[in-house]
Amino acid sequence: MSSTSSTKVAIVGLGTVGTGVARLLLEFSDRTARHAGRAVTLEQVVVQDLKKPRSIRLPAGVLSADLQKITANREITVVALLMGGLEPARSIALKLLASGKDIVTANKALLATHGPELFDRARELGRSIAFEASVAGGIPIIANISQCLSANQIQSLHAILNGTSNYILTQMEAHGASYDDAVREAQRLGYAEADPAMDVDGSDAAQKLAILAHLAFGARVDWSDIPRQGIDTLELADLRYAKELGYRVKLLAVAQLGVSGLELHVSPTLVKLGSPLAEVRGAYNAISVVGDAVGRVFFSGLGAGQMPTASAVVADLIDTVVGRSAITFRTLELWSKQGARVAVSDYNDVSGRYYLRFNVADEPRVLAEIAGALGHQNISIASVIQHEAEEGSQGVVPLVIMTHNTTEGAMCRAIDVIDRLSFMRGRSIRMRVRD
Amino acid sequence: MSSTSSTKVAIVGLGTVGTGVARLLLEFSDRTARHAGRAVTLEQVVVQDLKKPRSIRLPAGVLSADLQKITANREITVVALLMGGLEPARSIALKLLASGKDIVTANKALLATHGPELFDRARELGRSIAFEASVAGGIPIIANISQCLSANQIQSLHAILNGTSNYILTQMEAHGASYDDAVREAQRLGYAEADPAMDVDGSDAAQKLAILAHLAFGARVDWSDIPRQGIDTLELADLRYAKELGYRVKLLAVAQLGVSGLELHVSPTLVKLGSPLAEVRGAYNAISVVGDAVGRVFFSGLGAGQMPTASAVVADLIDTVVGRSAITFRTLELWSKQGARVAVSDYNDVSGRYYLRFNVADEPRVLAEIAGALGHQNISIASVIQHEAEEGSQGVVPLVIMTHNTTEGAMCRAIDVIDRLSFMRGRSIRMRVRD
Numbered sequence: 001m002s003s004t005s006s007t008k009v010a011i012v013g014l015g016t017v018g019t020g021v022a023r024l025l026l027e028f029s030d031r032t033a034r035h036a037g038r039a040v041t042l043e044q045v046v047v048q049d050l051k052k053p054r055s056i057r058l059p060a061g062v063l064s065a066d067l068q069k070i071t072a073n074r075e076i077t078v079v080a081l082l083m084g085g086l087e088p089a090r091s092i093a094l095k096l097l098a099s100g101k102d103i104v105t106a107n108k109a110l111l112a113t114h115g116p117e118l119f120d121r122a123r124e125l126g127r128s129i130a131f132e133a134s135v136a137g138g139i140p141i142i143a144n145i146s147q148c149l150s151a152n153q154i155q156s157l158h159a160i161l162n163g164t165s166n167y168i169l170t171q172m173e174a175h176g177a178s179y180d181d182a183v184r185e186a187q188r189l190g191y192a193e194a195d196p197a198m199d200v201d202g203s204d205a206a207q208k209l210a211i212l213a214h215l216a217f218g219a220r221v222d223w224s225d226i227p228r229q230g231i232d233t234l235e236l237a238d239l240r241y242a243k244e245l246g247y248r249v250k251l252l253a254v255a256q257l258g259v260s261g262l263e264l265h266v267s268p269t270l271v272k273l274g275s276p277l278a279e280v281r282g283a284y285n286a287i288s289v290v291g292d293a294v295g296r297v298f299f300s301g302l303g304a305g306q307m308p309t310a311s312a313v314v315a316d317l318i319d320t321v322v323g324r325s326a327i328t329f330r331t332l333e334l335w336s337k338q339g340a341r342v343a344v345s346d347y348n349d350v351s352g353r354y355y356l357r358f359n360v361a362d363e364p365r366v367l368a369e370i371a372g373a374l375g376h377q378n379i380s381i382a383s384v385i386q387h388e389a390e391e392g393s394q395g396v397v398p399l400v401i402m403t404h405n406t407t408e409g410a411m412c413r414a415i416d417v418i419d420r421l422s423f424m425r426g427r428s429i430r431m432r433v434r435d
Numbered sequence: 436m437s438s439t440s441s442t443k444v445a446i447v448g449l450g451t452v453g454t455g456v457a458r459l460l461l462e463f464s465d466r467t468a469r470h471a472g473r474a475v476t477l478e479q480v481v482v483q484d485l486k487k488p489r490s491i492r493l494p495a496g497v498l499s500a501d502l503q504k505i506t507a508n509r510e511i512t513v514v515a516l517l518m519g520g521l522e523p524a525r526s527i528a529l530k531l532l533a534s535g536k537d538i539v540t541a542n543k544a545l546l547a548t549h550g551p552e553l554f555d556r557a558r559e560l561g562r563s564i565a566f567e568a569s570v571a572g573g574i575p576i577i578a579n580i581s582q583c584l585s586a587n588q589i590q591s592l593h594a595i596l597n598g599t600s601n602y603i604l605t606q607m608e609a610h611g612a613s614y615d616d617a618v619r620e621a622q623r624l625g626y627a628e629a630d631p632a633m634d635v636d637g638s639d640a641a642q643k644l645a646i647l648a649h650l651a652f653g654a655r656v657d658w659s660d661i662p663r664q665g666i667d668t669l670e671l672a673d674l675r676y677a678k679e680l681g682y683r684v685k686l687l688a689v690a691q692l693g694v695s696g697l698e699l700h701v702s703p704t705l706v707k708l709g710s711p712l713a714e715v716r717g718a719y720n721a722i723s724v725v726g727d728a729v730g731r732v733f734f735s736g737l738g739a740g741q742m743p744t745a746s747a748v749v750a751d752l753i754d755t756v757v758g759r760s761a762i763t764f765r766t767l768e769l770w771s772k773q774g775a776r777v778a779v780s781d782y783n784d785v786s787g788r789y790y791l792r793f794n795v796a797d798e799p800r801v802l803a804e805i806a807g808a809l810g811h812q813n814i815s816i817a818s819v820i821q822h823e824a825e826e827g828s829q830g831v832v833p834l835v836i837m838t839h840n841t842t843e844g845a846m847c848r849a850i851d852v853i854d855r856l857s858f859m860r861g862r863s864i865r866m867r868v869r870d
Contacts, residue, residue, distance in 0.1 A: 024586050024728060035585035037766040132583070138729035140583030147759070148567070148575030150470035151459050151749030276735070279714060293459060293746035294573035297736035300711070301729060311728035314586030322762050324582070331472040331757065 006039035007321045010070045010101075012092055013083030014047045014063075017106050017133070019056050020310030021080055021317075026058075032314065036321045043076050044069050048083075067092060071099035078320045080313055081105040090114045097127050102325065104316040106133035106309055112207035112223045115214075116335040123336070128329035130316035135208040136161060136285045138308030139301040140315065145216050145289070146332060152291025154216040156256035158434065161208040163283035163303035164192045164199035165231050165251040170281045173239045173248065179232070191283050191304075202228030202251065202266040209253040209266060214334050216289075217255060218341030219262050227347040227408075228266035238357055238429055241385060241400045242270050245355070248278040249431065261345040270355050270433040276300075277434075348409030353382070353433040356401045356415075361423040362389045366399065373417045377410040379403050396425045402433065441474035442756045445505045445536075447481045447527055448518030449498075452541050452568070454491050455745030456515055456752075461494075467749065471756045478511050479504050483518075502527060506534035513755045515748050516540040525549045532562050537760065539751040541568035541744055547642035547658045550649075551770040558771070563764035565751035570643045571596060571720045573743030574736040575750065580651050580724070581767060587726025589651040591691040593869065596643040598718035598738035599627045599634035600666050600686040605716045608674050608683070614667070626718050626739075637663030637686065637701040644688040644701060649769050651724075652690060653776030654697050662782040662843075663701035673792055673864055676820060676835045677705050680790075683713040684866065696780040705790050705868040711735075712869075783844030788817070788868035791836040791850075796858040797824045801834065808852045812845040814838050831860045837868065 009025070011018050025032060025042040032040045045058055050065045070076055079101045083089050089110045094117075096103055103122070105111070111118070111134055122129050132142045136159070145154065160166050164186055171182040183200070186192035198204045203223075210223035231251050242249050247270035256263040271278040276298045280286040285303030290296050302308040319325045360366045371381060385400040403411075411430065419428055444460070446453050460467060460477040467475045480493055485500045505511055514536045518524050524545045529552075531538055538557070540546070546553070546569055557564050567577045571594070580589065595601050599621055606617040618635070621627035633639045638658075645658035666686050677684050682705035691698040706713040711733045715721040720738030725731050737743040754760045795801045806816060820835040838846075846865065854863055 020728075028586075028588070031588060032586070034768070035582075035766055138732060140579055140732075143578070143583050144575055147470075147754065148578050148750050149746065150753050151463075151467070151746045153463070153466060274714065276711070276714065279709065279711065291746060293455075293742040293749075295737045295740075295743055297573060297575075297734070299732070299734055301732035305730075307728040308730055311584065311586045311726060314728075315583050318585050319582065322766065324759050324762050327757050327759050327762075331470055333469070 006041050007036065007077060008041050008043040008075045009078045009080065009317055009321070010044040010046065010076045011042065011080045011082060012046045012067070012070070013081065014045055014054060015082065015084070016306045017309045017313065018045070018080070018082040019054070020306040021082065021313045022056055022058065024310050024314045032318060036318045038321070040317065040321055044073065046070055067095065070101070071095055074100070076101065078102045078104065078317055080317060081107065082313065083107070084109070086110060086113055090118070093118050094121060097121050097125050100127070102128045102320045104130045104313055104320060106131070106313055108134035108207050108211065112210050119335040120337070122329070128320060128325045130320055130325045130329070131211070132316045133309045133312035135211050136287060137163070137301065137303040137305065138311050139285055139287065139299045139303070140312065141212070141287050141299060142215065144299065145212065146328060149289065149291050149294060149297070152293045155290045155292055157212055157216060157254070157287060157289055158277060159209070159212070159253045159287040160250055160277060160280050160285050161205040161253045161303065162199050162251055163285055164196060165205070166280065166285070167191045167283045168200065169231060169239070169249055169251070172236050173243070176236060178236055179234060200232045201230035205251060205253045205266045209255060209264065213255045213262065213264055217257065217262055218333060219264070219344060220340040221264065221344050226264050226266060229268060231268050233427070233429060234268060235429070237398060238431070241357065242355065243273070244385065245270070245383070245402060246273055247271060247433070248273055250277055250280070252277070252432070252434065257342065258345060260349050261343040263345050263350045265347060265350065268431045270431055272435065348407060348412070350408045351405055352408070353405055353435065354403045354411055355431045355433055356403065357429040358399045358418065359396050359425040360399050361425060362395045362397045363423055366423050369421055370399065370401070370418055373421070374403065374414050376417070377406070377414040379406040379410055379414055441476050442471065442512060443476050443478040443510045444513045444515065444752055444756070445479040445481065445511045446477065446515045446517060447502070447505070448516065449480055449482045449489060450517065450519070451741045452744045452748065453480070453515070453517040454489070455741040456517060456748045457491055457493065459745050459749045467753060471753045473756070475752065475756055479508065481505055502530065505536070506530055509535070511536065513537045513539065513752055515752060516542065517748065518542070519544070521545060521548055525553070528553050529556060532556050532560050535562070537563045537755045539565045539748055539755060541566070541748055543569035543642050543646065547645050554770040557764070563755060563760045565755055565760045565764070566646070567751045568744045568747035570646050571722060572598070572736065572738040572740065573746050574720055574722065574734050574738070575747065576647070576722050576734060577650065579734065580647065581763060584724065584726050584729060584732070587728045590725045590727055592647055592651060592689070592722060592724055593712060594644070594647070594688045594722040595685055595712060595715050595720050596640040596688045596738065597634050597686055598720055599631060600640070601715065601720070602626045602718045603635065604666060604674070604684055604686070607671055608678070611671060613671055614669060635667045636665035640686060640688045640701045644690060644699065648690045648697065648699055652692070652697055653768060654690070654699070654779060655775040656699065656779050661699050661701060664703060666703050668862070668864060669703060670864070672833060673866070676792065677790065678708070679820065680705070680818070680837060681708055682706060682868070683708055685712055685715070687712070687867070687869065692777065693780060695784050696778040698780050698785045700782060700785065703866045705866055707870065783842060783847070785843045786840055787843070788840055788870065789838045789846055790866040790868055791838065792864040793834045793853065794831050794860045795834050796860060797830045797832045798858055801858050804856055805834065805836070805853055808856070809838065809849050811852070812841070812849040814841040814845055814849055
């Protein structure tokens with residue numbers, strides 16, 4: 001350890017995460033130096049708008065709006081790219097690579113969309129891209145899958161990857177809040193964006209799942225091709241029925257090897273009460289990984305937020321400064337021209353049990369007809385909950401059915417028939433069940 | 436990635452873990468090659484007794500009883516040292532380092548006892564020692580603390596590090612088994628040694644805690660100086676009272692920064708039902724880490740067993756082959772001559788709540804005298820459980836007390852007085868409480 005040497009780093013983007021990273025580098029430089037074996041100096045921070053008010057004071061000369069201050073400075077070897085969105089993030093990433101910088105980023109959308117281009121370019125130029133912070137915030141799942149569990153064939157990942165959805169579900173269950181009220185509360189606390197669509201419709205989780213599936217299974221899948229359902233169609237009643245049945249609803253991202261290939265989807269799922277995933281509350285994320293040698297390993301932690309994400313970014317900066325990232329990146333095969341090691345299953349062939357809720361007119365033969373439509377697809381019923389019609393329900397009652405094992409395809413066909421039955425009132429709700 | 440190159444590795448010791456490592460290297464060489472970017476060939480396995488029956492078939496010429504086959508072979512650069520105990524493991528480790536080999540080991544007792552000597556020697560010779568498998572089996576806690584969480588000041592570790600104790604406690608609670616019966620069942624299933632003393636008296640957990648405290652806090656502590664209490668004095672009744680109070684008993688290893696320094700101990704502890712640590716069952720281990728940036732991160736997985744441990748050893752072999760271990764080892768400061776970064780608190784000053792159980796003669800003034808002895812040390816009582824004497828109890832009844840916050844020192848002084856009171860029948864039981 002040569003304590004006299006120093007490495008200069010830079011940040012592009014001084015939003016929430018960028019500010020957290022700057023704070024760790026400036027206020028806790030002793031800690032960074034100890035782990036890196038040398039001083040790590042924040043040399044330059046480049047932002048788009050110099051006039052924006054900032055909650056951090058940077059040393060004189062550090063802040064600018066000129067990317068050239070980084071690209072032209074040969075002493076800066078590593079850059080944390082911490083702006084969101086696709087452009088200009090993509091163009092900036094390409095410029096940074098071209099000017100010889102290694103990159104650390106937390107921008108998951110950028111990787112999910114432009115990963116192949118950026119990774120190919122980095123490989124061509126002999127540079128590295130580290131992206132621990134792009135999935136599951138403070139949980140070091142990228143390092144764990146790509147390094148720590150490297151002796152395993154990963155067999156499955158079951159993960160809670162969207163903290164906003166998990167926070168909303170937790171609020172609904174704990175306080176009996178409606179979906180809309182829980183969303184507003186999440187926005188008020190800063191857990192949800194003004195437009196939370198990508199969070200609650202499963203897109204954000206699908207982008208993260210795509211990255212993990214690339215890493216863990218060598219799958220080559222575009223995130224937008226991953227079947228996904230969000231929590232935005234659920235009602236408080238569904239959470240209550242789930243509990244009555246011994247489950248809790250979680251937005252699960254699943255990647256699992258099966259006989260027909262890799263099962264891959266994001267869906268609200270009934271998870272057994274008392275199981276580790278069911279007990280993940282609030283804005284926490286969690287990943288349950290099964291490897292053929294290690295068995296089940298479970299990770300949980302804060303999936304977003306300034307300092308948890310900054311923790312992951314700074315760990316990546318240190319790994320890059322000391323040279324570990326370069327080594328890891330060389331063997332990563334992520335978005336490489338290497339062929340896929342596994343094919344993704346047709347979602348219609350993926351099997352499982354289902355929770356179904358139908359709002360039906362309270363009339364005879366309802367259960368018989370629904371059961372008939374399910375039976376026609378060889379779907380058998382495991383249990384039924386139907387309570388008496390409540391006052392003010394105007395003769396509409398919810399009918400909840402848990403099925404035995406079937407396939408997604410059979411379920412789609414059955415639901416298609418059921419949704420057109422005359423006694424149906426509103427859309428049916430279905431969720432997967434994890435036993 | 437040069438797929439034509441190859442790195443030769445060796446194993447010393449072909450017990451349970453050694454056999455698992457050999458199996459992963461021989462049967463899944465494609466996987467190892469992909470992550471290492473080159474073939475990793477098992478060139479030599481050295482054992483003490485060639486005549487012992489083995490459950491694995493090695494390629495011709497690989498097995499021998501001659502360590503020189505490794506030390507004299509310059510092509511072998513990394514050796515997995517997988518024999519247990521202190522000698523000849525220590526001498527062999529020194530010979531391997533002297534002959535230029537990097538070492539990977541799962542031998543926690545060796546590190547806990549001879550870590551300073553071995554690490555100094557490795558540093559002198561420019562070699563590395565990787566030891567992921569020495570703590571918490573398949574959970575990659577060493578890499579997570581020393582690399583992934585390197586942007587944090589770790590503030591606390593609360594961990595279940597002994598799978599045998601956790602298995603015994605789980606059996607007792609789930610099946611109402613006595614301590615002795617649960618130990619026998621654990622031995623039958625291979626979870627406990629013929630002599631499980633080190634597992635159940637807290638020594639094994641203390642050895643692992645010492646390693647984690649070195650890594651996470653820069654503490655310099657000998658494992659045998661860590662205050663520890665095992666589960667061997669507990670009775671089924673204690674587990675039942677804990678549950679009645681809303682807790683589950685776990686053997687917790689704790690390292691926590693406080694005002695007076697680093698709190699460090701291993702003790703059976705009442706953990707709140709529903710908290711992640713309380714839900715860790717059977718032979719699983721778990722570590723709950725709090726970092727000042729990342730917040731709480733939780734890890735669980737199998738703490739022992741052939742393949743989980745082999746998974747950690749092979750990940751270390753890959754890390755060493757690609758050069759990551761050498762980088763990490765240089766900045767590790769583990770057992771280095773560097774001074775301690777934190778002082779260990781006097782255990783007497785460590786504060787907390789306590790669970791107490793006294794077996795007392797069913798006579799007047801018992802509660803008054805016990806409460807008096809506690810009050811004399813300023814310990815106030817939070818709750819009391821005393822059920823009516825059962826038939827056949829010969830007038831002896833258990834009295835269970837939960838205290839408010841106090842210190843270990845005050846508690847020791849109070850117990851010392853109480854244990855000498857005339858109505859006491861047998862030793863008092865005390866456990867810490869984690870809220």
